[in-house]
Amino acid sequence: MSQPEHEYVKRCRACDAPIVFLRTKAGKLMPVDAGAVLHDDYQFDHKRHVSHFATCPEAATFRN
Ligand SMILES: [Zn+2]
Structure with a gap:
């Protein structure tokens, strides 16, 4: 399932x-890999979620 x-x-x-x-x-929005996010999650939890900044092969394009 x-x-x-x-x-x-x-x-x-x-x-x-x-x-x-x-x-x-801190109240900021952070992109997180969707595979680790449950449907009722709304707050980033570093123990469960993976920041997309850490996994994106194009992360440099976010920095501007
Ligand atoms: Zn990406």
Whole structure:
């Protein structure tokens, strides 16, 4: 049985991977690899979620 897709799943503009934007404790939005995000997650948890900045092969394009 596959995990339901997160309702806010988007595609990375750089590499087309499925990502979800979650809130950090600082209140910023962070792109997270969608595979690690449960459908009711809304806050970034570094123990469970993987920042897409760490896995995106095109991460340099985010920095501007
Ligand atoms: Zn990417």
